[in-house]
Amino acid sequence: MTEDTKIQTPGNVTPVVPHWRREIKPVESSQLEVNISVTDLYTIGIGPSSSHTVGPMRAAKRFVDLLSGKNILEKTYRVIVELYGSLALTGHGHGTDLAIMLGLSGERPSKVVPESIPLTLENIRQQKRLNLLGLKLIEFHEEEHLLFLKDKMLPEHSNGMRFYAFDSDGNQIATKDYFSVGGGYVVTHDEGDRAETKGHNISLPHPFTSADELLAIGKETGLSIAEIMLENESCWREETETLEFVDSVADAMINCIQRGCETEGILPGGLDVKRRAPSLYSELMANPERASRDPLTVLDWVNLYALAVNEENAAGGRVVTAPTNGAAGVIPAVLKYYQRFCIGATQEGTRNFLLTAAAIGSIYKKRASISAAEMGCQGEVGVACSMAAGALTAVLGGTNEQVENAAEIGMEHNLGLTCDPIGGLVQIPCIERNTMGAMKAINAARLALSGDGQHVVSLDEVIETMRQTGLDMLSKYKETSQGGLAVNVVEC
Helix, strand or coil: CCCCEECCEHHHECCEECHHHCCCCCCCHHHHCCCCCHHHHCEEEECCCHHHHHHHHHHHHHHHHHHHHCCCCCCCCEEEEEEEHHHHHHHHHHCHHHHHHHHHCCCCCCCCCHHHHHHHHHHHHHHCEEEECCCEEEECCHHHHEEEECCCCCCCCCCEEEEEEECCCCCEEEEEEEEEEECCEEECCCCCCCCCCCCCCCCCCCCCCCHHHHHHHHHHHCCCHHHHHHHHHCCCCCHHHHHHHHHHHHHHHHHHHHHHHHCCCECCCCCCCECCHHHHHHHHHHCCCHHHHCCCHHHHHHHHHHHHHHHHHHCCCEEEECCCCCCCCHHHHHHHHHHHHCCCCCHHHHHHHHHHHHHHHHHHHHHCCCCHHHHCHHHCHHHHHHHHHHHHHHHCCCCHHHHHHHHHHHHHCCCCCCECCHHHCCCCCHHHHHHHHHHHHHHHHHHHHCCCCCCCCCHHHHHHHHHHHHHHCCHHHECCCCCCHHHHCCCC
16 A cells, blocks of 8 residues: 655644645656747648648758758758658658658648649659759659658657758768657757747746646736736737737638538548538538527537538648647637637637637646657647637636636546547547547536636646556557557458
8 A cells, every 4th residue: 555645734733645646746847948839839730630740841841941051952962751650650641751742842831732732742753853942853762762660769759750861972961850749849859849939048927837836826916827828928929919820820720610611522541531521511501490409509510610620630731730730620619619609709708718728738738748649649639628628618707726627627538548540540530539529628618617616636637647647558559550449440
């Protein structure tokens, strides 16, 4: 039996504290010191995966930028890319191959036009040539120069990439390792933190590395979580710029929902998954009186919103990484639910929703991970559910304590969620899983709002539990398609 810890309390009473209430294991200080902005939690890019598509595209672009910066781009005769771990195992289904080729060509996730991608890839594959940064044409034979090393893994992270550049004599003139650590973030050996985040050494007016610290700031200042996040953002840019960014994220989310509702067809990849959002949308629009007979019709709308986004993501369309692409439908679905079905919804409420969600997401990023390759799907859909639950609670009038409670509930009931996509595609069970994450978020908010914010398990404790669960989880359940549904369902 585990020995219990005693603590002193007023009146000289020394109650026994169960082992599960002990102090959480500290996170490495270098990880906590990273300042995470709202622009880190939301990025507008393309599907189907933030870690397997967005991250590799950024890494490839950074490598050719490195060649250019060292004035060796013109000398480059051949580029070879090696993919390791989860990137190698599920990269084909997640679009890692196309992401690498696009990145080497100079494309960025936020700027690439989804409709132009098929023609670009067709030209590279047919001509067996690739134009580095659009400036240097080289031979590129995909089967020889883009290698999926499925039986190897770099020790630093399961999403590893190694880039090489050679001159015409076969001499290696540059090499670099990159790691896609979730949410589109890319790090290297010589970076103590994410290269995508700027201003690490700045001093925030309200620094926080945990939910407990965030709540303490709220009590001391009287500020809401959204207000705390907004004031912190002032260290990077003017408030008007931050609000413009948040508005652009909200617009991109809603536009993605609309495109998903209107676009019919079969999703790419070979599973022949039919888009369901258009037919559900048509049915709901054709029967407006349905809600009067069935009060649960609102759930059909929430399902629709999540389906629409994740079908767009699976098709490689324009989506918002929130905080990942695999979980891109949860926050937009709950946000749209707030805008359409909650009395008193405003633009300010939408902004507060996204700012609150970002504050919660930043704690997960600092104290654990949002990478399915590290945490399983609890680190993607689970985190998105937690973020959305807290955000909805905030805009429905909840206190900071109720927000923290909702976020905790959202994760607590996603603990242990595996990532085992069939065929390595972000389709089954990923698309439906986003609908369930959105539903859990709404219910978590309602549960929290019915209480006073006091609860047994804290958000910090559930985040640490998620981290430990992720470490204990077998690798075959962490975005490798080597276990679970991926091996127990016969592909058609």
